Amino acid sequence: MNNYSWEQFLENNNLGNGGAAQVKPQIVPAQPKTLQHLPKRPPVDLAFHNLTYRVKEGNRSNAKTILKGVSGRLRSGELTAIMGPSGAGKSTLLNILSGYKTSNIEGSVTMNGAERNLSTFRKLSAYIMQDNQLHGNLTVQEAMTVATNLKLSKKFTKVEKNSMIDDILLTLSLSEHRNTMTRNLSGGQKKRLSIALELVSNPPIMFFDEPTSGLDSSTCFQCIHLLKMLAAGGRTVICTIHQPSARLFEMFDQLYTLADGQCVYQGSTKQLVPFLSTLNLECPSYHNPASYVIEVSCGEHGDHTRKLVEAIDNGKRDIRSSADYAGLKARNDLVKVQNLKAILDKNDLSNVSGSKYEDNLTLNNGLLNGMVNDIVKDTNGLAPQQAMVVTTNEKGDAMIDVDKSDNCATALLSEEITSPERYPTSQFHQFWVVLKRTLLFSYRDWTLMYLRLFAHLLVGFLIGALYYDIGNDGAQVLSNLGFLFFTCCS
């Protein structure tokens, strides 16, 4: 080993007195977490019009209406929360929108302005359930490999698939847990892995049924932050949620609130409080707006459901900015002044009470009609700024282009999405992937392995003992048959 003095070291590395000026510290910026390697997908706007869902209860003639003619619009690039009291119909709406429920439904669901094709829609969407459906005996890396092998077509090479896995795990902060068994992950990590498994096919529409249930407040925040990030990437992210904290609530872009199967608010989360205020529903300044709107929907502040449903036209209206309810506010102010004047003039008091709500509403609606976004009209065709043409490049990836012409509602989707094939891989390939996975489960689950081995040996021994030494006796044909039968069965 060389005798190497400290002075020599400084000199060699230009760190001595003379070299100090030459030292250039290099600051390497942290790489932003991105999902660059995923297959390209077109953004999808979803709209539903006059959705009614009925179920038959007990007696066949008795039908229960769960959703009562609701409309709404879910845009790409936005994180939308579906909220409402328990039993309001949130899960039902989510199941219908995600294509899980398809019968007993009236009304329509459109995708980028065109009638929804369920088979195409299923390829473009992902539904992440409340309870994480993970295989506990696989590591994170193995679960992701199985997902890429099942969900991606054969045109993706192994290297490309691995890049995708690395990309997703890095983005979802799961890289350091890639060798951990999924059963050992924490609640938040399991939720992130469920999302990671779905992200493999990069679905532009993602549904989440109560993604924050069972998570502590900090993990809830991380989870919603992740959903927000996915939405910021151009995806349409929709989730049902039970009374989020004020901090979580303001992370959502859009809110869709249901009460008794009807829409009581649709619009920006920021506009909720001022909108309610125009209807004389004042959210106390110290109160969480999310809790307040649930309380109002539950009827804790009086019965305002009808007023809200009519003001928002059961979801046909969308409160995006203060301009969308300016007319309502002006009208309410005017009515307040009129009421005050009527009292001062000591006019007939019945007029005052009569004009309180029902009369106002007709006038308000008249003003609102001209001022708020009419989503039903909008979704009949694509608005020019939202119109997209999706073409495929030579690799078959979808390329998105913005078309300013009016007539482009029939956007082209990538070959993979529009192909009549239900799955991107062949049935034989799927069988092979699932078989390998099952063998890995059996290998890892020793209790099951030992039990099976023991059971096979025991049954073999019993059958062997029962039919011992009968093979050469011609009079024992039936016993031979019985032996063959039991051997085949076991």
Ligand SMILES: Nc1ncnc2c1ncn2[C@@H]1O[C@H](COP(=O)(O)OP(=O)(O)OP(=O)(O)O)[C@@H](O)[C@H]1O
């Ligand atoms: N198949 C069905 N038969 C009878 N009633 C049903 C059926 N499906 C849903 N419901 C009823 O419809 C209503 C809405 O159910 P849904 O699960 O959509 O409510 P939710 O808003 O998601 O409630 P929670 O927040 O408690 O999960 C409930 O009253 C439920 O009992």
